[in-house]
Structure formats: structure tokens, C-alpha cells
Amino acid sequence: MKNYPIRTTVVVLLLFSVPVFAHHGNAGYDMAKMTVLQKATITQVEWGNPHCQIHFDVTDDKGTVEHWLVEAPPPSELRPRSWTRKSLNAGDEVTIYFHAAKNGAPVGIIQKVIFTKDGSILRAYPDPK
Amino acid sequence: MRHTALFSALLLSAALFCISPAHAQTKASAAGAPAQKQTAVPDLSGNWLGSPPTFSISDPSGKKAGTAEDDTPYRPETLAKLKSERPEAGPRGTFDTDDPRIVYCDPIGIPRIYVVPNLFKFVQTPDTVYQIFEYNTLGRQIPLNRQHPKDPDPTWWGDSVAHYEGDTLVIDTVGFNDKTWLDHVGRPHSDELHLIERFHRIDHDNLQLDLTIDDPKAYTKTWYGRKVFKLSQRDFVEHSCSMSENEHFRQNIIDPTLTKAK
Numbered sequence: 001m002k003n004y005p006i007r008t009t010v011v012v013l014l015l016f017s018v019p020v021f022a023h024h025g026n027a028g029y030d031m032a033k034m035t036v037l038q039k040a041t042i043t044q045v046e047w048g049n050p051h052c053q054i055h056f057d058v059t060d061d062k063g064t065v066e067h068w069l070v071e072a073p074p075p076s077e078l079r080p081r082s083w084t085r086k087s088l089n090a091g092d093e094v095t096i097y098f099h100a101a102k103n104g105a106p107v108g109i110i111q112k113v114i115f116t117k118d119g120s121i122l123r124a125y126p127d128p129k
Numbered sequence: 130m131r132h133t134a135l136f137s138a139l140l141l142s143a144a145l146f147c148i149s150p151a152h153a154q155t156k157a158s159a160a161g162a163p164a165q166k167q168t169a170v171p172d173l174s175g176n177w178l179g180s181p182p183t184f185s186i187s188d189p190s191g192k193k194a195g196t197a198e199d200d201t202p203y204r205p206e207t208l209a210k211l212k213s214e215r216p217e218a219g220p221r222g223t224f225d226t227d228d229p230r231i232v233y234c235d236p237i238g239i240p241r242i243y244v245v246p247n248l249f250k251f252v253q254t255p256d257t258v259y260q261i262f263e264y265n266t267l268g269r270q271i272p273l274n275r276q277h278p279k280d281p282d283p284t285w286w287g288d289s290v291a292h293y294e295g296d297t298l299v300i301d302t303v304g305f306n307d308k309t310w311l312d313h314v315g316r317p318h319s320d321e322l323h324l325i326e327r328f329h330r331i332d333h334d335n336l337q338l339d340l341t342i343d344d345p346k347a348y349t350k351t352w353y354g355r356k357v358f359k360l361s362q363r364d365f366v367e368h369s370c371s372m373s374e375n376e377h378f379r380q381n382i383i384d385p386t387l388t389k390a391k
Binding site for chain 2: 025026027029048049050051053069071074075076077079080101103105106107
């Protein structure tokens, strides 16, 4: 994983595990850390099973664009949280909260996004307590 | 139980024959089955929401499965089988799972259907209780006040019959194959599993399921499980297991996560 400037990357250490349950479990992700990337640009949202998939790009200090992919719950779990297939679209700029893969691959499991334009929030899972 | 892929037919037949649960009911028995008088049918209506990963009373989070703290009465070969699996959850939880419901979209079976975070509902008719599951768009038909056939063929969902005991719906199932897991941490069962589900609405918003797991081939004694479901106000959303979608997800997410760090 590349190094991101402090202004765009925040890693939050969680005192308690997050009650996230993906259908394949969470063993591949670092559930003790929340990665926060600001000014992420959504490039694609795949709405489906077994999990929705959210593609986004971030740019590091050197101007290098890195492509990320995070999984989200399936529609049956997102829709009850007022997250529809039209809620997040390619081109949206967001701050994205997720648990990254332990091995450094640019993939993870999303927690929430905050839209840059108005501060509105989409939660994939309830916030950790 | 007869499991059907004709989900729309199930819904139609359920709708045609649905009765008010508050109505008095007397059900004549099938040949050989004791007659059971019902003064009222408990109202189990509503969309009930399950939760992962186990129904184990002493291990609801599944963290003890297969460890020294696990009080599940495994036979040695059953414990060995548990430890040979690669489940998604529990102390040996891994991305590189061999869970057949994920790898092959195999039927999830019962009681594991109750530990997915999806809705289910009952449709109660004079002759049959239907269960409709959001997960994989499944339906289950359970005849009332009948006996199991003699020597049923082993199947994914087994043969289920049901009756009411006061305010409790009791579902009795035998005739399973041994291909499903009991829960997400991979607790096995054999083809001698005799499962009893007892559903009881403890108040308007909570439905309790008490499970009796009698499987002498896999466990040294009968053991028990429990799950409480919350009444949900949301509607069903399609959920389908698709091998093509699973493979796409595997290529995008699972495989990169399993590769060694650079």
C-alpha cells in the first residue's frame, strides 16, 4: 500500500471490534483499524450479490492515482439503511471509511461515506460504539 | 417438508388459503396421526429478522467453536470434521473458506437459515405452515398434524411436519442429508439429525426459536439452541445466490485479499 499524505489519510484505532459480518467473514481485513480517505472519487458502484462493490480512486502526494475496491453489504441489507442503487454514483467525491485488507491489497470492507458537497452520510453498517 | 423452487406458486397457494391466525381451528389428522384439537392458532405474522453467526446458547458469537471452551457435545469424529472445515466465521474464520453455501451456492438448510441477516415470515393456513425466506428467495412447506413418511430419502431440507402446542409452533424435521452446516462456524450434523424448532412469540416485537438438536451419530447427547428474532418493518428485498456473481466477487475482492503481502 502506498503512503498517503496526512491530510487525506487517517487511521483510527478502534477499541472495540465492529459488528460487521460479511458472508465470507472478516478474517482478511484489519477490523481493529478504520482507514479514512478524503477526496475519494467514486468510479463505479456494482449493486448486487453476494455484496455490492464500490470502486474509487484517490490521489497521493505525488499525483499518483490508486484504484481501490471495497465491498459493501448486499442490497437486502443496504436498502433498509436508506441506501439505494442510486445513492452513490460515479463521479461523487466522498470521504470514505473502511477496513483495509491486512495484506496491503487495495481492497477492503466499507463502513460509511460522507459526501464532500454537503456532508451527508451513507452508512453501510452502524457506526462502531 | 417439501422444498420447492416454484416460489410464486407457493405465494399464490399461501395467499389463497391463508386464514386469520385468531380463528379457531380443528385439524383432522392424517392416517395414523393422533388428532390434535386447536382452540386458537398463535399469530406469528410479521417479517422476522435473523442475525449471525450461531444459535448456540453458550456461544452466540461463535468464538468458541472447536476450542476447549466449546461445550457442544461433539463426538470425536464430529469435532475432527469441524476442525477440518474452513468456515467464514469463528476462531478459524478465513477468507479462503470452503463453505459450500458460498463456494457452490449449496442450499443453506436448517437451522442455518436462521443465522443469516435476512428476513423470513410465516403464512399459516389450516393444513400447512409456509415459511418464506428472503435469503435466496426460498420457500418451505410444512404440513400440519401429519406424521413423517417411513424412511424418507435424505434431502437438503429434510422432511418437516408441524403442530401447535398452545402459543408455540413446533416443527419436527428428519430425513436430512449430511451436507449442510448447522451454523456459520461450521458445526456439522449427520443424516441422523432430528431437529425440533419451537417458535414462540414472547411479545409483539420478539419471536423466540428454541432448537433441539438430537443427532446421536454426530453428538454424544441432545443439545439445545436459541435465537430471538426482531420484528422488522421493512419489506423483502431479493437475495439470490449466483455462481457468476460469486465468482466475480471472488476475483475482485477475495483473491487480492488472499495474495501474500508484497
